[in-house]
Amino acid sequence: MNYLKRYGVKDRFIAEAAQYPEYELARITAQYRGRYKVVTEHGEALAQLSGKMRFDTEELAQYPTVGDYAMVSKHDGHAETVIHRLLTRKSLFLRKAVGISGQAQAVAANVDTVFLCMSLNQNFNLNRMERYLSIAWDSGATPVVVLTKKDLCCDLETAVKEVEQIAFFSDVLVLSMFDEQLDEKFAPYFSEEHTCAFIGSSGVGKSTIINRILGKDVLETQEVGRDDKGRHTTTGREMFPCPLGGVVIDTSGMREMGAESADVSKAFCEIDDLAEQCRFRDCTHTNEPGCAVLAAIKNGVVDQRRLDSYLKLQQEAGYDGLSSKEIEAQKLDRMFKEVGGMKNARKFAKGQRKR
Known part of the structure; x- marks a missing residue:
């Protein structure tokens, strides 16, 4: 049996792996301190980085993470x-690495759909969800908002409406852990070769949902404390084959999610559209005359809280003061960093066409 098929391997990765016949294809299914669990066509194994790869890796984000496809030593019976x-x-999907200035840490790779979880109790925070959405859109995965613990919400209708107003292109699922058919709500998002991940703060119920979807208790769960704050029960990241199809990744609860990598144009599309109507191209939307964004706030079309969140995320992502075209150029440069930026990528593509 080809175990890789159980873990969602796609043809594009099989084709790329063929370029390295001296190795075999594997997918990273769990991450521990200094070690990884991988699955190949032969089965599961523990793995470590080669000395050369460890020496050549300069940034945390370049290290393997759950969901990555890797080339490993061919199976020879070694431990x-x-x-x-x-x-x-x-x-x-990246997060700010605690204690390491200026570095981002890979959380999950090659994710197709990411479920952004937030509970409808004291954990409810629109600014946090806007942050999650911005980072999710930039990651390349499709975000789906999951609102949990609806039975603990005092004003469910208002809370859901507020989230729907900021979600725009994303579906919004509202659920309680007492829902009998919880897995049915997630079934449309799972299919063969599809990778889904759950991300959110501690205590929002990610592990409970995954256990229900998998049909067995594979993750430890814990009651939320009296102060309504979540407790970390998942300490690592791990991938599981899902009965609904494809695989699911669980991540540890995140107290801090930096926005060094964010797509504010998708998460704040109404502000981005208004910015095109501003008198000045480099408008900061703070005190300039002819600012369409400030006019919309004055007229009650856009909320001041929404603009404050937008400006904060722009600043964190290094987009502060840049036009929409400059932001897009910066994002492309980041995407093509390994070949020296977007200009070098264009030169490379042009050379390939001439050949």
């Missing part, structure tokens, strides 16, 4: 496998 290189990532 531990060696990871030699990563294949091109389809998508990447």
Whole structure:
């Protein structure tokens, strides 16, 4: 049996792996301190980075993470496998690395759909959800908002409406852990070769949902404390084959999610559209005359809280003071960083066409 098929391997990765016949294709299914669990066509194995890969890796985000496809030493019966290189990532979800200035850490890779979880109790925070949406759109995955613990919400209709107003292109699922057919709500998002991930703060119910979807208790769950704050029960990241199709990734609860990598144009599309109507191209939407965004706030079309969140995320992502075209150029440069930026990528593509 080809175990990789159970873990959602797609033809694009099989084709890329063929370029390295000296190795075999694997997918990283769990991450521990200094070690990884991988699955190849032969089965599961523990793995570590090769000395060369460890030496050549300069940034945290370049290290393997759950969901990555990697080229590993061919199966020879040894107790531990060696990871030699990563294949091109389809998508990447990043978070700020605690205690390491200026670095982002990979959370999950090659995710197709990411469920952004927030509970409808004291954890409810529109600014946090806007942050999650911005980072999710930039990751390359499609975000779906999941609102949990609806039975604990005092004004469910208002809360859901507020989230729907900021979600725009994303579906919004509202549920309680007492829902008998919980898995049916998630079934449309799972299919063969599809990778889904759950992301959110501690205590919002991610592990409970995944256990229900998988039909068995594979993740530890814990009651939320009296102060309504979540407790970390998931300490790592792990991938599981899902009965609904494809695979599901669980992530540890995140107290801090930096926005060094964010797509504010998708998460704040109404502000981005209004910005095109501002008198000045480099308008900061703070005190300039002829600012269409400030006019919309004055007229009650846009909420001041929404603009404040937008400006904060822009600043964190390094987009502060840039026009929409400049922001897009910066994002493209980041995407093509490994070949020296967008200009070098265009030169490379032009050379390939001439050949």
